[in-house]
Amino acid sequence: MEVSSLLQHAVDAHLRANGDLSYVQFQILARLTDAPEGRLRMTDLADGVVYSRSGLTYQAGLLEKRGLITRSPAPDDERSIVVAVTDVGRALVAQVLPGHIDVVRRLLFDSLERADLSALSGILGRVRSHMRTAPPRSAKPRANRTRAS
Amino acid sequence: MEVSSLLQHAVDAHLRANGDLSYVQFQILARLTDAPEGRLRMTDLADGVVYSRSGLTYQAGLLEKRGLITRSPAPDDERSIVVAVTDVGRALVAQVLPGHIDVVRRLLFDSLERADLSALSGILGRVRSHMRTAPPRSAKPRANRTRAS
DNA sequence: TATTGTTATACTCTATAACTATA
DNA sequence: TATAGTTATAGAGTATAACAATA
Numbered sequence: 001m002e003v004s005s006l007l008q009h010a011v012d013a014h015l016r017a018n019g020d021l022s023y024v025q026f027q028i029l030a031r032l033t034d035a036p037e038g039r040l041r042m043t044d045l046a047d048g049v050v051y052s053r054s055g056l057t058y059q060a061g062l063l064e065k066r067g068l069i070t071r072s073p074a075p076d077d078e079r080s081i082v083v084a085v086t087d088v089g090r091a092l093v094a095q096v097l098p099g100h101i102d103v104v105r106r107l108l109f110d111s112l113e114r115a116d117l118s119a120l121s122g123i124l125g126r127v128r129s130h131m132r133t134a135p136p137r138s139a140k141p142r143a144n145r146t147r148a149s
Numbered sequence: 150m151e152v153s154s155l156l157q158h159a160v161d162a163h164l165r166a167n168g169d170l171s172y173v174q175f176q177i178l179a180r181l182t183d184a185p186e187g188r189l190r191m192t193d194l195a196d197g198v199v200y201s202r203s204g205l206t207y208q209a210g211l212l213e214k215r216g217l218i219t220r221s222p223a224p225d226d227e228r229s230i231v232v233a234v235t236d237v238g239r240a241l242v243a244q245v246l247p248g249h250i251d252v253v254r255r256l257l258f259d260s261l262e263r264a265d266l267s268a269l270s271g272i273l274g275r276v277r278s279h280m281r282t283a284p285p286r287s288a289k290p291r292a293n294r295t296r297a298s
Numbered sequence: 299t300a301t302t303g304t305t306a307t308a309c310t311c312t313a314t315a316a317c318t319a320t321a
Numbered sequence: 322t323a324t325a326g327t328t329a330t331a332g333a334g335t336a337t338a339a340c341a342a343t344a
Contacts, residue, residue, distance in 0.1 A: 054306095054337080079344070228324065229326085
């Protein structure tokens with residue numbers, strides 16, 4: 001936990017200083033950049049990042065205001081919204097990425113041997129899928145509002 | 150990062166539900182509980198937890214208000230404040246700890262073989278000391294250092 | 299009825315800078 | 322001058338619940 005905390009703080013500080021982006025906002029942009037055609041539905045985005053719906057709406061609002069993403073109704077499902085990175089958004093990611101990689105490399109990868117790296121990714125990969133299987137985040141049994149029926 | 154994020158959210162949710170404690174507050178209490186005589190100076194506490202001074206003052210204020218800790222001037226250095234866990238604080242930690250351990254075990258340790266565990270702690274231990282060596286958190290030279298301009 | 303997303307609200311937390319006091 | 326801690330402020334971020342609309 002200490003390692004991830006230190007890394008996150010460093011990454012966040014760098015992103016804010018060099019792109020005026022929070023860690024979360026960068027994650028959103030990065031996910032979109034990696035997505036086919038640079039577009040994802042709000043829900044899929046929320047599932048990837050560890051966020052509440054409203055939190056994502058808030059962040060998406062900020063990013064949209066800055067012209068980094070667009071939101072448009074999905075053609076197939078009228079309820080859904082499709083988020084897409086703009087060219088400006090891609091440019092910003094490209095601008096920040098080298099420094100970002102540098103920070104992560106210096107803080108994390110420089111102290112990992114090749115064997116460490118594969119061990120770490122193997123172990124954490126297993127942990128991750130195990131976590132995603134079990135009650136992922138909040139074991140909140142969702143108060144039943146069962147009305148007569 | 151995903152693993153630690155999921156773990157932290159789960160731990161935080163449990164602590165709030167079962168002891169009305171945030172993750173940070175629990176960390177503070179746990180550190181004090183482990184300290185010799187249950188006491189630490191504010192600065193030493195701040196160094197351990199990844200916190201700013203003012204943030205720690207804020208959290209300490211909350212914990213003191215609930216009678217979980219006390220703050221008293223240090224005898225040897227009039228500038229320092231010594232924080233100490235109270236019996237109530239210890240009791241709360243004791244109350245929450247079993248469930249806490251359970252959460253961490255189910256989410257993390259259950260998916261780790263013995264070999265994984267030692268590998269993980271070895272690797273992350275090295276990463277941690279490397280991080281603590283380099284500019285730990287705030288490489289904020291106030292003025293920009295190597296800004297490409 | 300369930301899902302998708304937004305909004306409104308209320309609150310927690312965090313950092314910065316200014317400030318006091320002691321070393 | 323440097324260190325220890327507090328405070329004031331001010332803003333960012335988060336979650337909850339209520340809401341609207343579509344499936």
